[in-house]
Amino acid sequence: MLARFIRFIAIAAMTCLSGAALAQYPSHPVTIVVPYGAGGPTDAVARVLAEGLSKAWGQPVVVENRAGAGGNIGSDRVARALPDGHTLLVIPSGVMVLNPLLFKQMPFAPLTDLAPISQLGSGPILMFVSTKVPVNSVAEFVEYARKNPGKLNFTSPGVGTIPHLAGEMLMQQTGIKMVHVPYQSAPQATQAVVAGDAEVIFDATTALTYSAAGRLKPLMVLGDTRFAPAGDVPTAAEAGLPRMTVDAWYAIVAPAKTPPAVLQKVQADAATIVRSQATRDRLSGIGFIPLANRPEEFERSVKAEAGMWKKVFDAAGITPQ
Structure with a gap:
């Protein structure tokens, strides 16, 4: 109860922050949570991003791997974090799009308890x-x-x-x-x-x-x-299956109620990093293609993709567990 009250007071205080105070963001080290173990493609994207943001912001940006429940444990940790921009989450598409179709009881609502910042980029399947x-x-x-x-x-x-x-x-x-x-x-x-x-x-x-x-x-x-x-491997369309298009994208989100000015700063700085040739070179192993869209585009994409996968789930008889 006390923790909830403290969080409420903190959120209320942040709504009163002046533009000058927001301009100081980040004021202390930032944590980027990856809801999977170290070594995977999501972790690779997060670590390259963290290094770039740390240089841009002059503050340490550390990656915290918190795996479990298909990404829900680490994601829920961020959904419950103080919404001041100092705890962020880098995730693949599954957390936002597929998990709500897979789990009867989600510990958080992806588009309600998390604030979309940007789809950073994608890699081929x-x-x-x-x-x-x-x-x-x-x-x-x-x-x-x-x-x-x-x-x-x-x-x-x-x-x-x-x-x-x-x-x-x-x-x-x-x-x-x-x-x-x-x-x-x-x-x-x-x-x-x-x-x-x-x-x-x-x-x-x-x-x-x-x-x-x-x-x-x-x-x-x-x-x-x-x-x-x-090499000389055709696309699905070239192989006669134009609707077999599947992208594995990676995104960055924050706790809901994070100040819009902070979200905008993270999006702009992250876009600069992921669009750089240095980032593309470092993530070439996962075929990373930068996207860096804006929050509203990100949200529309998630809703459209969720509808597409819902049809696949229904046709395959996959039900939430």
Whole structure:
């Protein structure tokens, strides 16, 4: 009770801050929470951003990894934080778009308890198949799958993740039948296909190391443009599936009721960083494409994408747990 009262007083005080006081933001170290373990693509984006913001602001900006519950634990920590801009959250699309469709009880409401700042950028998702599958194109794969209904397995890091939903989308758009095999992590899901225990995975660029070594075959990029490091791999549209577009984007948000002037400053400074060639070079391994849109554009994008995925969930019979 006391903690809630103190937070209420702090919020009330911040509404009275003068423009001069806001101009001093940040006045002390800033924490960027990543709701996953260290080492993944979201963590990589957050660390590059933190380094750039620290230089721009002259204050330490540290990354705190707080994993669990599909990103909900770390995200809820930020939703409950003091809304003064000194606690921020870097997340992938799943937290804002997919988790509300996956969990019956969310500890926070993404577009109510968090203030959107910017979608920082995105990275491509690719379709890979095992070298044991006798195909070399999407058309050949679809034909092969139709001749072997229910005999092909596709892996993912879990139910409701983008790799899972990409597989469901492919089945819905082509009429093929595959079996979904969820794993505990993306590396495990990828390794199963590399080992030949499953046939298909939809993955970000981390699986490219296996395809470069001839241990996986990339068939298409689920985006509007080709991905140069993948070589001569067509887009979904080029492969005859123009509606198979899936982006893995990364965003920055703050607690709700963070002063608008602070949100604007974070957005502007983050945009400068992610659009720089230095950032693109450092994040080339995940195929990072800068976006850096504004809060209102971010919110519209989330709502539109949630509607799209809701249709995929319903068609696949995926219900909140």
